[in-house]
Structures are given as C-alpha cells and as structure tokens.
Amino acid sequence: MALTGRAGLFALLGAVVVLVAPAPGQAVLGWLLLLLALVVIDVALAGSVRRLRFRRDGDQLVRLGDTASITLLVENPGRRRVRGMLRDAWPPSAQARPARQRVDIPAGERRRLTTTLTPLRRGDSGAVTVTVRSLGPLGIAGRQGSHRVPWQVRVLPPFLSRRHLPSRLARLRELEGLHPVLVRGQGTEFDSLREYVVGDDVRSIDWRATARRNDVVVRTWRPERDRRVLIVLDTSRTSAGRVGVDPLATTTEAGATGERGAGGWPRLDWEMDAALLLAALAARAGDRVDFLAHDRVVRAWVSGASRTELLSVLVNAMAPLEAELVEADARAMVSAVLARAKHRCLVVLLTDLNSAALEEGLLPVLTQLSSRHLVLLAAVSDPAVAAMAAGRESAEAVYDAAAAEHQRVERRRITARLRRHGVEVVDALPEDVAPALADAYLALKAAGRL
Amino acid sequence: MSPQVRDTWRQWRLPLAMLGVFILLAIATAALSSPTPGGYLDPDATTPEGAHALTQLLRDQGVEVNVATTLDEARRTARAGALLVVARTEFLIDDTILAGIAELPGDRLIVEPYREALDTLAPHVREQGTRRTQIVFPQCDLREATRAGGARMGGTLFNVTAGAYRCYRLDGAASLLRYADSGRTITVVGSGEFMTNQRLAEQGNAALALNLAGVRPSVTWLAPRVPQGLATGDTSLFDMIPAGVKWAAFQLGLVVLVVALWRGRRLGPLVTERLPVVVRASETAQGRGRLYRARRARDRAAGALRAAWLDRVVPLLGLTGISTGEEIVAATAARTGQDALQIRTTLYGDAPGDDAALVALARDLDTLERQVGDT
Numbered sequence: 001m002a003l004t005g006r007a008g009l010f011a012l013l014g015a016v017v018v019l020v021a022p023a024p025g026q027a028v029l030g031w032l033l034l035l036l037a038l039v040v041i042d043v044a045l046a047g048s049v050r051r052l053r054f055r056r057d058g059d060q061l062v063r064l065g066d067t068a069s070i071t072l073l074v075e076n077p078g079r080r081r082v083r084g085m086l087r088d089a090w091p092p093s094a095q096a097r098p099a100r101q102r103v104d105i106p107a108g109e110r111r112r113l114t115t116t117l118t119p120l121r122r123g124d125s126g127a128v129t130v131t132v133r134s135l136g137p138l139g140i141a142g143r144q145g146s147h148r149v150p151w152q153v154r155v156l157p158p159f160l161s162r163r164h165l166p167s168r169l170a171r172l173r174e175l176e177g178l179h180p181v182l183v184r185g186q187g188t189e190f191d192s193l194r195e196y197v198v199g200d201d202v203r204s205i206d207w208r209a210t211a212r213r214n215d216v217v218v219r220t221w222r223p224e225r226d227r228r229v230l231i232v233l234d235t236s237r238t239s240a241g242r243v244g245v246d247p248l249a250t251t252t253e254a255g256a257t258g259e260r261g262a263g264g265w266p267r268l269d270w271e272m273d274a275a276l277l278l279a280a281l282a283a284r285a286g287d288r289v290d291f292l293a294h295d296r297v298v299r300a301w302v303s304g305a306s307r308t309e310l311l312s313v314l315v316n317a318m319a320p321l322e323a324e325l326v327e328a329d330a331r332a333m334v335s336a337v338l339a340r341a342k343h344r345c346l347v348v349l350l351t352d353l354n355s356a357a358l359e360e361g362l363l364p365v366l367t368q369l370s371s372r373h374l375v376l377l378a379a380v381s382d383p384a385v386a387a388m389a390a391g392r393e394s395a396e397a398v399y400d401a402a403a404a405e406h407q408r409v410e411r412r413r414i415t416a417r418l419r420r421h422g423v424e425v426v427d428a429l430p431e432d433v434a435p436a437l438a439d440a441y442l443a444l445k446a447a448g449r450l
Numbered sequence: 451m452s453p454q455v456r457d458t459w460r461q462w463r464l465p466l467a468m469l470g471v472f473i474l475l476a477i478a479t480a481a482l483s484s485p486t487p488g489g490y491l492d493p494d495a496t497t498p499e500g501a502h503a504l505t506q507l508l509r510d511q512g513v514e515v516n517v518a519t520t521l522d523e524a525r526r527t528a529r530a531g532a533l534l535v536v537a538r539t540e541f542l543i544d545d546t547i548l549a550g551i552a553e554l555p556g557d558r559l560i561v562e563p564y565r566e567a568l569d570t571l572a573p574h575v576r577e578q579g580t581r582r583t584q585i586v587f588p589q590c591d592l593r594e595a596t597r598a599g600g601a602r603m604g605g606t607l608f609n610v611t612a613g614a615y616r617c618y619r620l621d622g623a624a625s626l627l628r629y630a631d632s633g634r635t636i637t638v639v640g641s642g643e644f645m646t647n648q649r650l651a652e653q654g655n656a657a658l659a660l661n662l663a664g665v666r667p668s669v670t671w672l673a674p675r676v677p678q679g680l681a682t683g684d685t686s687l688f689d690m691i692p693a694g695v696k697w698a699a700f701q702l703g704l705v706v707l708v709v710a711l712w713r714g715r716r717l718g719p720l721v722t723e724r725l726p727v728v729v730r731a732s733e734t735a736q737g738r739g740r741l742y743r744a745r746r747a748r749d750r751a752a753g754a755l756r757a758a759w760l761d762r763v764v765p766l767l768g769l770t771g772i773s774t775g776e777e778i779v780a781a782t783a784a785r786t787g788q789d790a791l792q793i794r795t796t797l798y799g800d801a802p803g804d805d806a807a808l809v810a811l812a813r814d815l816d817t818l819e820r821q822v823g824d825t
Contacts, residue, residue: 002712011701011708011709018700128718384732385735394809396743398751398808401739402751402755
C-alpha cells in the first residue's frame with residue numbers, strides 16, 4: 001500500500017473543516033474515518049501489481065562510455081487498469097534513465113518501456129527489481145509491489161587505443177612487405193620458392209631446387225609467424241592507483257565531469273587498453289595470443305581463441321576484472337605462466353614499476369621466466385609525479401618535488417636492473433602506453449626476437 | 451599540546467584577550483558609572499527620579515528601611531509602630547490589593563494617591579484639583595513642616611472634612627494633609643517630587659522628607675514596579691483558545707503523519723553497490739613530500755634532488771654511473787664554463803640550512819642542468 005500527495009491534501013482540507021465545524025472533535029474523527037474509507041476504496045479498486053508479467057530484451061554487452069538500451073515488456077493480465085509509476089532499479093553506477101516512469105496499462109494489454117544505461121564502471125551490472133505503484137481511480141492511495149526481472153549487462157573495456165591500430169597495422173605490413181623479401185635476415189622465415197627475375201640477390205638462389213628444375217629458383221622469406229604472445233595483467237594493489245585523466249569523462253554526463261576526469265583512470269584500465277591493442281596487432285601479425293590476469297591467484301585465463309574472435313573473448317574476460325587490494329604473488333604468477341606456456345613465447349607483463357613490490361616479488365623469480373621466455377614489462381607512469389617533480393614555486397613544492405624525484409630515481413634504477421636481466425621495459429605516460437607497447441612489439445618482431 | 455592545537459591557540463589568543471579586556475571594561479564602566487535603573491520613587495534607583503538618596507539618609511540615621519514591591523513583601527515587614535510609605539499608587543489598581551494595604555498596621559505616608567487608592571487608604575480625604583509643583587511654605591502648625599520650611603509641593607491638592615493638619619496650601623487646598631484615624635497617623639502628600647534624588651537638596655525638601663519618613667524606627671517603603679493584582683485568575687492562555695483551533699492543530703498533526711507516510715514510502719528498495727577504490731597513484735609521492743615537509747628533512751630532500759640530477763645529467767656528460775664526484779664536477783665545469791667550486795657546492799655541498807636555501811638549491815640544479823643540455 002502507498003499513499004499519495006492527494007491524501008495529504010485531503011487531510012489538510014480537513015484542518016480547515018475542523019476549524020469552522022461546530023463540533024471540532026467529532027469533525028476530526030469523521031474526517032479521519034472518511035480518509036480511511038477513501039484509502040480503502042482506492043486500494044481495493046487499484047489494478048493488481050502482483051499479477052503483472054514482465055519480460056526483458058535488449059543489449060547484453062556495452063562498451064564503457066556507450067549507452068545500452070533495455071526494453072521491458074509489461075503485461076497486465078488482470079481485470080483492472082494499472083496506472084501509476086514504475087521504477088526499473090539498477091545499481092547507481094549503471095545510470096539507468098529514466099529513473100522512474102509513468103505507466104498506464106489497460107486490462108489485458110501490454111506496454112513496452114525502455115530504460116537506457118550509461119554505465120560509469122566496467123564489469124557486470126545486474127537489474128535489481130522492477131517496482132510498480134498502481135494507483136486507484138481517486139489517486140489517493142494505491143498498491144505497490146516489486147518483481148524480480150533478471151537481466152545482466154556486461155560493461156566491456158572501451159578499447160580506446162583502437163585508433164592507434166591502423167597506423168600500427170601499416171607498420172606491420174611494411175615489415176612483412178606486401179611482397180615477400182628476398183633477403184634473409186633476422187626475424188624471417190622461409191616463405192616460398194619462385195623463379196629468378198633479374199635484380200634478385202644471387203645469394204638467395206636455391207641451387208638444390210634449381211637443379212631439380214630447369215629454371216633458376218630463388219628462396220623468399222617473410223617475417224616469422226605463429227609465435228606465441230602471453231599477456232599477463234597484474235590485478236594487484238599497484239594497479240588500483242589512478243593516473244592521468246579519465247578519457248571517458250568528457251563523453252559522460254556533464255555533472256560528473258570535473259571530479260571524474262580529475263580522478264583519473266586506474267592503471268588497470270590503461271593496461272587493459274594497451275593489452276587489447278597489442279592483442280589486436282599480434283593477431284593480425286599471425287601470432288597466437290593468450291591472456292592471464294593474476295594477483296595472488298589466477299583471475300582470468302584466455303587461451304587458444306581464434307584470430308577472429310580473440311578481441312571479443314578478451315574484452316569479455318577483462319570486463320569483470322577489478323584491482324584487488326592485495327600484494328601480488330610474483331612466485332605464483334611465474335609458476336602459472338610456466339605451467340601454461342610450454343613453448344618459448346613473449347611474456348608481456350603489465351604491471352607497475354614499483355621498486356619495493358618488484359624487488360621483493362618479481363626480481364628473485366625473474367630468471368625462471370626470462371631463461372625460457374622473452375619478457376617485456378610495460379608500466380604506466382604517473383604524469384602527476386612528473387608535474388610534482390617540476391614544482392619550484394615554494395618550499396612546500398620543492399619538498400614535493402624531492403619526493404617525486406626520489407620515486408622517479410627508484411623507477412629508473414629498477415628499470416635498469418630489469419634491463420640487465422634481459423627484460424624489455426616500456427615505461428610510458430597513460431595515453432602513450434598502448435602505442436608504445438605496440439611499437440615495442442613491432443620492434444621485437446622486426447628484430448626477430450620472438 | 452599537538453602542533454595544530456598550539457597553532458590554533460597562537461592564532462586566537464590575541465582576539466580572545468582583546469575580547470576579555472573589552473568585556474571587563476564594559477562591566478567596570480557599567481558598575482561604576484551607570485545609575486541603578488528604576489522608576490519614580492524607587493528606593494533603590496539612583497536615577498534623578500529615584501529615591502535612593504532619601505532611603506540612604508534614613509538608614510544613616512538608624513532607621514530600618516524595608517523595600518517592598520508587592521503587597522506580600524510589605525505585609526512581611528509592616529507592623530504597628532512602624533511607618534508604611536505607599537508610593538506609585540497607579541500600579542495598585544486591584545481593589546483586593548488596596549484593601550490588603552488598608553489592613554496593614556502602623557502609620558501611613560501616602561504619596562500622590564490616585565482616586566481609588568485615596569478612597570481606600572484615606573477615606574476621609576477628597577481630591578480638590580491639581581497644581582504644578584513649586585516651592586510652597588507650610589502655613590500650618592505641623593512641626594515636621596514648620597521645621598522644614600519651604601519645600602517643593604503642589605501636585606494633587608486635597609481637602610478634608612475636619613480635624614486635620616492642612617499644610618502647603620495652594621488656592622485653599624492642601625498638598626499635605628495629616629490626620630489621625632483609629633489610632634494611627636495618616637499623612638497624604640500630593641507630590642512625591644520633593645523626595646526624589648533630583649530635588650532632595652532643594653530648599654527644605656530633605657528636611658521635610660526626613661521629618662515625614664524618619665519619625666519611626668522602621669519604614670516599609672512600598673513602591674510597586676509593575677501593575678499589581680493582574681492575571682490572578684485560574685484561566686491560562688491555553689484555556690482561552692477556541693476548541694476548533696486546538697482540534698485543527700491536532701488535525702495538522704494528522705496531516706504531517708499522512709504526508710510522512712506518503713513521502714516515506716520508497717518506490718522499490720535501495721540499491722547497494724560495491725564501490726571501487728579511488729586512490730590517486732601519486733599519493734605515495736605526495737605522502738613522502740608531506741613527511742619531508744613535516745620533519746623539515748632538507749638533507750633528504752636535497753639528496754633526492756641531487757641524486758635525480760646526477761641520474762639525468764651524468765649520461766649527458768658522457769660519464770657513467772661509476773664516475774667519481776670530482777670527475778663529474780670537472781666535466782660539468784668544462785661543459786658549462788661555471789666555477790668548479792660553486793658546482794661542487796651545488797652538487798655535493800652541505801644540506802641547506804633553511805627552506806629558502808632548499809628552493810635556491812633546486813633552482814641552481816635546474817639552471818645547471820639547462821646549461822649542460824644547451825651546450
């Protein structure tokens with residue numbers, strides 16, 4: 001049961017009546033009874049909420065920053081018209097609009113209502129309840145009830161760095177060469193034999209094949225293919241820190257823009273962005289991409305996805321991942337990688353260059369990994385720290401600058417130590433980390449180090 | 451005391467002290483200079499129209515002065531052989547109060563009585579016109595008046611049927627009357643002005659006032675400050691409100707209840723959500739910076755700035771991490787043309803002595819780095 005503003009108005013009218021009534025005590029009682037009677041009548045005549053039937057339809061996947069629309073089909077099998085308000089409740093971060101809407105469904109009919117979601121957060125967002133308040137003919141009171149109409153929307157990482165993909169693919173094609181190269185070099189594998197044409201390098205003539213045929217035959221080469229790339233995403237506490245400016249802040253609601261943009265984006269999201277660009281590029285380059293998310297235990301594992309569906313499988317695996325506030329267990333991570341990667345592969349570690357965490361965690365077990373695999377570590381640096389390091393305007397700013405410089409020196413030292421261990425390191429600003437990682441991959445591929 | 455508390459105290463103590471001094475000054479001025487407030491013929495009032503001077507004189511002469519502002523207070527001290535002074539009769543508007551005063555024992559001195567008070571307290575006396583107050587001579591045999599001589603009298607004038615002293619006559623009517631009635635002496639004066647602080651020193655005013663009021667060892671001075679005898683009924687304000695208004699207020703309470711029920715019913719449950727951690731990655735650096743600042747760790751800060759400088763600039767100089775300080779200073783001096791001693795002080799000198807020196811050091815390092823990069 002629920003009252004409306006009209007009930008309050010009716011009671012207020014009673015105050016005036018009581019003021020002028022000859023017998024005010026009885027007038028109060030009488031007005032109260034009248035109000036109760038009206039409420040009872042109205043509730044009795046209101047359409048039944050319990051008998052409503054619901055069905056949902058609409059988007060189940062949406063990229064972060066985009067809008068999903070969910071339709072709700074409400075059917076009224078009862079004998080009375082259902083008129084009132086309906087609220088389709090979603091978690092606040094899903095930003096369901098409209099928050100509540102009017103419904104008017106005659107008996108035996110159905111209506112289609114649309115709710116749009118503009119999620120602010122990655123992950124799974126589930127519908128909570130559908131609540132209907134059905135008012136009686138007087139509009140004084142009504143019935144209210146809730147139904148569970150389950151629906152799940154998975155909010156995927158936005159993959160903003162896909163704008164860098166065409167230029168990197170062009171570089172890749174350059175590398176492969178639209179025409180197979182004739183010069184054998186590092187990072188090339190045997191492609192095919194063809195007839196000699198004037199201008200070919202005589203050193204590439206395959207004499208044995210020439211002897212079998214009457215023509216002079218040359219060997220052609222192309223960059224190696226079917227290498228393995230294993231992307232390891234660190235979901236521990238160091239990935240929770242927010243850096244840079246939230247790239248989606250400008251596209252979401254204006255009201256929340258300021259604080260959201262300034263609040264930055266978690267390292268984890270930047271790292272996912274970089275991982276997606278790398279995966280898209282490597283899949284085009286003909287390499288096999290696996291994905292592992294790990295902090296103390298394995299959070300996600302994607303393996304053997306076909307080239308065409310790799311990206312969708314990856315974003316689905318990444319969507320529910322959140323940074324956990326635990327210290328990463330590098331030993332467990334290394335053993336998880338070793339157990340899964342039987343052959344030599346490129347292990348791309350997406351983590352933070354945090355000297356304390358790396359020195360105690362990764363460095364002691366790094367040789368186990370780097371002896372069998374090629375390790376590439378990519379990290380997101382913090383532009384706020386760089387800005388702090390430039391502060392000179394007051395003593396306070398200089399103290400902050402000293403602290404920032406301290407951190408940067410530590411970062412450079414740990415980078416140098418990792419490089420001495422044969423680990424490739426990519427340390428870039430949030431907006432640059434995805435293209436920088438793609439470039440590092442292309443460089444490794446060109447150098448034939450995969 | 452924690453630093454914050456100490457800072458707050460330091461910041462506020464001067465305004466607080468000033469406020470305290472101000473309040474003390476105000477109290478002192480008020481206590482020393484301002485007259486005790488009070489109305490006409492109020493025995494405690496030191497204002498011009500008060501009667502504090504007279505009561506003080508009476509007390510100096512050994513007369514017990516009991517100040518009363520209500521009938522109950524007067525009843526407590528009035529007794530036979532004492533004098534009852536009744537002033538401010540305009541406040542005695544209730545018949546029962548006047549009757550109560552009439553029953554009090556002892557002599558009476560009635561000052562400026564209104565008609566009702568006059569009828570009850572001095573029933574034989576009739577009013578006979580009014581005159582402006584002025585210096586008048588006694589013109590009668592009353593010893594108190596003749597010994598005082600001229601005094602400021604006037605005001606209400608009275609007459610009496612028989613057997614009374616009629617003094618300070620104007621136009622044949624007296625402004626001071628004294629007669630005996632059933633064993634007590636009743637004195638009526640048409641103006642109390644001669645007893646006020648302002649007029650007491652004038653002519654024979656003080657003598658007359660002392661003669662009239664000081665004849666008995668005890669004086670009860672009844673001078674009400676507010677109208678007496680009002681609101682003594684049993685009906686309270688609440689009883690006078692019409693029943694309809696009360697019930698309407700009750701009905702308004704019901705309205706509040708109904709509105710609360712309307713607004714209090716939420717459309718569906720509250721939805722909870724697990725919130726993500728929001729923490730800037732730069733907070734660790736900021737925290738370290740604050741720690742440096744709080745402890746004034748200039749040595750650490752200078753060390754970090756110098757280490758970062760060496761880290762960046764040594765490769766530019768074509769040196770390696772194992773180069774000695776002397777080599778670095780020499781190479782920097784050669785590259786920039788600056789004084790080697792100054793460069794050594796900047797790169798390897800003592801920790802800065804104060805914050806200004808730290809800022810200067812940071813700027814020096816910047817300048818040096820720019821010079822190395824430019825050449």
